Amino acid sequence: MFAYYFQLGLRSLRRNPLLTALMVMAIGFGVAASMITYSVFRATSNNPIPQKSDQLYAVQIANWKAEDLDQGEPPPALTYTDAMAFMQAHKAKRQTALYPIAPSVIPADASRLPIEENSYAWYGDAFAMFDIPFLYGGPWTQAQDDARAAVVVIGKKLNDKLFNGKDSVGKTINLDGHDYRITGVIGEWDPQPLFFDPVNTGGFGDPIGLFIPFTRAIDLQMTTAGNNNCNETPGTGWDNWLHSECIWIEYWAELPTQADADAYKRWLTGYAAEQQRAGRFKWAPNVRLRNVTEWLDFQKVVPPESKISLLVSLGFLLICLVNTIGLLLAKFMRRSPEIGVRRALGASRREIYAQFLIEAGTVGLTGGVLGLLLTGLGVLGVGWVFDEQIARLATLDVSLIALTIVAAVLATLLAAFYPTWRAAQVQPAWQLKSN
């Protein structure tokens, strides 16, 4: 029966080509607009580390007076003083302070130009915390952190460039005139959003390809390549800045259970209270622990453009559906005589429902195919509307293809319910009489 109704549906679509084209286009455009904007929204609201997002916490503490805070929220970064106190207390399973740096990789071959890599200074724990896969070797040790060792972990891209992709563990590279020994080469690691530092990256950017110990970077007086915020002038020189209330360090703690998180928060509050007693803070403890999803939400990583355009597109789809209801109603009611005949010949209401819903489904499917084409074009053109770093994340994958087709068919079926109900209400006697 399904095949027969499907054929009937196709034949009926050909009977009113203009009306059919209108419906197919409405569904196609509506679904495509929604899917294109959804592909961007999906990419920007992505959970970059789902297996651990509720175990990793960004740590915040109010080291500034209330007037300098944004709506009472502690600043989004830490001072060197607090970050070091947290590292020394070692209260989490793993922890790291981190900040972006901008060293140049100087190739051994003096004729080649220096290479710039997106780089971070952090602790050896970070690699295990963030589940970073290694191609060769591994992270540096805690002893090397403590010894402020000249060691480095590099990304695959840099390893390909400098060592033709061979195992380079134990070899040295030169950063800004200093030699560093490679302890590991990481494989593909491109979490988007860059959850560990949306503050300095805006959430999206090229993969990070070079890491050195935080302690080493401080020893070499490497300034942050990211934001530095001061609520008062720190005074002159590196040491004054390092021990000032300027904030520029992100801090992450791995706390596997809720109990661990609660205990850490209590400790953090205690630390702030201690600072208050010591006279450094002249206000009550104001601290935050935010897991990955809470942190990305707080940092407003999803651009408002993405949300607004998704919203407008869904509104657009809704209008297309209302439009489709009207056109289907026109199409179905035009066939009242035919329905009357079928009913008089013994077709049940249920069969009328089946026939017309399948016909609508055929429209939906055709609209879905058109929508898919338009979505494909649109995803290619996302770079027109969004930042290139975000646009590269919006892709037409299998799940989006399936969603486009399913959304088109379901939406059309939804739109078809009322017209179908009206069709099933057609009185056979009345139609037979009037014709």
Place this chain on the structure above:
Amino acid sequence: MDMQVGPILSALRRHKAGAVLIALQIALTLAILCNALFIVHQRLSHLSEPTGLDEANIFVIQNEWVGKASYAQLDAEARADLEVLRRLPGVADVTTSNSYPLRGAGWDDGIRLHPDQLTDTTGATVYFADEHFVRTLGLKLVAGRDFRAGDIGVMAAQDRLDPSQVIVTRALADTLFHGDTAVGRTLYLAGSPATIVGVVDRLQAQSVARWAADFAHRVVIVPRRLTSTLGTYYIVRTHPGQLAAAMRAAPAALVARNPRRMFDPRMGVLSFAQVRERAYESDRGMATLMGVISAVLLAITAAGIVGVTSFRVGQRRRQIGVRRALGATRHDIVRYFLVENLLVSGSGILLGVLLALAMNLWLILRFGMQGLSPAYLAAGVAVLLLLGQAAALAPALRASRVPPVEATRAG
């Protein structure tokens, strides 16, 4: 004129579904259209805002040093670079700064009028400058004087920002002194007092993002060359027509002087036109997207009205025939369907105005957008009324061609 509203209403009551659907579609279209076009307007309104620079003849170089040098060495290197650039053919003037308008990031700080104020009077963008800054950028000095070579100091990123003299923009001066003379007055920048020696007409902030909107043109120029291991910006103004040639020659000349440097492949050397393009990329994109959606939306709504009205005409061929036979003119029939459409569209528009305002309110609360201007609402209403009438016209004309003989057909 007899508008025949009574019979139209009773006919509409008998065929509610089609009318309700058209009204609903018009309501939703109006809501989305007004807000989408308002977004377009907001995004585009900043696009042509002047920076105050001689944009056509300016390009910028982002210079990053390789290796670590002392701050004194970095400053000497930067000055040598400026000399190399100044000698290039076609170059009018060169300056160095920590940032420039529309770059997207830089230094901003609080400005106060008294040292014991608890909160800032306003935020302001801080541009570091040498004695060539005002001339290179092509800024218009409207009061006081430019910096002299002797005013310029050197500071490292971690040093205290305490210039004794500053130049401010007219926008900042007006915010602080409400139209009174600014030259000679004192302001407190990051807690240190500075005397205003000059006022420039216009200079835009480094960011066009919403967080910087409050101080978009409030700028303080400090007589300091900022040295940073992260690098610096060289801003070059060329003689008219020489921009492209100078842009090609500059990086090569710098590398020839000292090769231990890098230019970012994407951001290294940019003409100011490119800077502007990058700064407003997402605004232009969003405006394009909303524009396309609005256009398709109008097309689909119009097509929907044509479809449903045609159906209603088809349904009532006999009725139309009877009316024609009873003496109604073609004109009457056309008017009937147009008035019907006006009634349906009108009720849709009433609902649509409410929906548009509700949606705008939501955008205000959620995304801090501005209130929808009544002009946009009025324009949206007018567009949809016209669209409805235009879309109903073709089916109405077809209805008017129904011959009176149709009244005698079967049934």
